[in-house]
Amino acid sequence: MVIIGSNTYGASLTNRTTSALPNSLLPISFGVSLRLSLDLVDREGVGLLPDLWVHPDEASDLAVKFINNYVRDEK
Secondary structure (H helix, E strand, C coil), X not given: CXXXXXXXXXXXXXXXXXXXXXXXXXXXXXXXXXXCCCCCCCCCCCCCCCCEECCHHHHHHHHHHHHHHHCCCCC
């Protein structure tokens, strides 16, 4: 499997919960616990990186080109 796109931008240090305010019903979310990866690398604001980083606007077109050039039809 090859992941094509952009990084996830993080938000991985906290587990969050979502609720709604009682009168306005506006949704709110907030962290309820802290979570660290096993390698203790802080990816907050960066996230996980794909195998091939491309601008999000070009991801679909470039993924199709990648498949057409590198994926073999094994029928």
